[in-house]
Amino acid sequence: MSVFPRYAGVLIALLATSLALASAVQPARSQTPRLEALVAEALDRSPALQAARQRRAAAEHRRPQAASYPDPTLSYTRWLSAPETRVGPQRNVLAFGQTIPYPGKRSLRGDMSGEEAAVETAVIQSIARDIAYEVKSVYYDLYRVDRSLRILEDYLVLLETFTAAAEEKYATGSGSQADVLKSHVEASEIVKQRITLEGERSALAARLNGVLSRPSDSPVDPVASIDTTRYAQPESMVVEQALAVRQELDAADARIRRNELGVRLAHLASRPDFMVQGSYITVPKIGDHPASDAGKDAFGVMLSVNMPVFRSRTRAEVQEAMARVEESRHARQRIRDAVTAEVAGAYGQLSHSGRALDVYEQGLIVQAESSVLATLAAYQTGQMDFLNLLDAERMVLRTRLGYVAETANYRKYLSQLERAAGGSLP
Template sequence: MVAAVLILATVALGSVADVPDNLDSPRTLQEYLRHAALNNAGLKAAFEEWKAALEAVPQAKALPDPRFTYGYFIDEVETRVGPQKHRLSIMQVFPWFGTIQTRTDAASAVAKAAHKRYEAKKLQLFYEVKEAFHEYVYLQRAIAIARDNLDLVRHFEEVARTRYITAAAGHPDIIRAQVEVATLEDRLVALQELREPIVARLNAALNQPVSERLPWPELEARPPVQVNRVEVLALLREQNPQLQALDFDAEVARNQIELAKKKFYPDLGVGVDWIVTDNAAMPGVRDSGKDPVILMFSLNLPIWRKSYGAAELQAMAQSRRTMHRKRDVENTLLARAQHVLYDLEDSGRKLRLYDEVLVPKAQELVGASETAYSAGTVDFLSLIDAERTLLRFRLERERARANQQQRLAELEMLVGAELSD
């Protein structure tokens, strides 16, 4: 009988599934990720920030608007060729050589940094979804295991009753079984109530109402996790979008230094001045009524050189700040990656231990303990202790399995690339 109960433990996960209110809700991890990528509000905000930064590039390429000036002579100015009544001017200013290109390069670098921050936000979102999803999978498995153990203890209670009826055991054995049943029922209720906050986390990532019901996830066979520590740390330095965004921030800072230097040079203005002239009062005047047209050039005078020097020093300080910030972020990420790698390897080691040794031995211990109890060679407490050991080992195995997948997801976020097949 015990063997049958233990065999059912491997297939009883389906008994946990409830009929969802919304059949279109995601079930697999890929469906969750796809849904989150399309609907998450924070990711949409990061995308719009990137789009806004892209629109700054054509603005940086543009020249300043031409300036048009109109003048009206309140008192007509009499000249040889006729009275002047109107004056129209147009002037176009051209920044110093290379200013527009440098300004465009800076805007382009800002847009590239925004794109990398969008990618970082997407990786962060995917990590949050994966972590919550694997926690949901763990909860599903934990509930199934708790139900299996509850059925197992109820079976032990029947065995104790049978032995009590035959006077082979005392009434306290039945009471102990009933206490254990009540304890497991309470644990099962606690696990079932944990579903709501986990679903709320997933709904927040999906941009859905937190009370939206989500079906139990579809269980997928996942290959063993294997990563190369040296390769992972090298990938982090090369592909982490936060570090790449800071590289573009450094490029922006370098361009700002160049723009500050160009403030020491004048901008050139080119324009045309047209004076509207009426015909002369005296007939026969040569060029009577001819409108004068004047080609004009202008330069601003960069005389406040102390201010321009301060702007250059400010840009240089911002460049150094970006370099220091990148080094700090890189050190923090590498330290975090080292800790995640340890947790990943530790959870894998524990998973193998529970899979290959502890859970099989605990199942064997339960079967042997029931046989010995039925034969009267061990007491009921030994049987309950064996059951508790099996429950703990099975739950810890599932915890290690979930931790392994969660740490893998965190590592992929840090590296900026998929590490599993």
């Protein structure tokens, strides 16, 4: 019985593999709506984001506290040994006082608290940006794993066909038992790879559920395809946007403004605060007091100021505040340098990944297909052994898996660049 019908089946399976490989290099249908839904869910459910919003609310409530007047004072005095006056003894003294800070102090304290709220607003935006990046990173890793599992399944089906062909050749005396054993070993290796990927997928699913604040065992649907659009804007545009909108820089600017207000407030420490107090004094009438206004209650007004005469203390306050301004400016420069470096690093990784994809799409995939077809033809005519056929098919498998991994890496690098630019790209 001829074995060529069986080889025809092998060829059909191989052609199916080539068609699947060809479809893998076509631009995938965009899954942006689903990905955006996951990002929106993560932002809506994130405990970290909710905690940050509460911190901002707390900071906003500090502003009216900082800008308010000090609480007034109310005092009552009952003389146990009443002092005698011309109109009679004083018995009770009721006093009401209010401290009035030097003009400008209250508003400066309020403005400083307002800048603290601005810092918290920038923190909220940075947390939201990082959550979006985390969701995208896991999503693209899931695509890599799910797509790789599908490729391994297809390869196992092809190996079954190869094994059947090798067994038939061995049965007819034109092949060796070693070819059959090699095919079984190859299948076992693929099963091992599949188990590893399944374990990785479980970890990724748990990680995504954690970001989404879901139960860790919640099911996560397979990611069949992703957007494969390439990014073409120059690095300079990304750097320009990052320096304009990056949240850490916004927070640093708010800290600089707060500390500059602190310098102005420190200068006012040498200005006095005022205390205004009104008093009501009861004077009872005792017997036949000779004074015509005997027993008449008294009223009094007192104005006092503190005296900031210790200039060494106030000068130290100013110097401390100025040092904080310089520290915050240096901190901003450090953040600026880090942002620029982060953009450059992410853009470089994205560019290298894009060039790697070009290698796959412009030659490597077609070359791998051609190689395995030529090897199959040589094997059918006895010019090539079974091991060479397996090696050729392994090369196709590595090419497919490598292309899928590089496609996922490209999207992850693009997400890193989005994060470095402040959450979106120009």
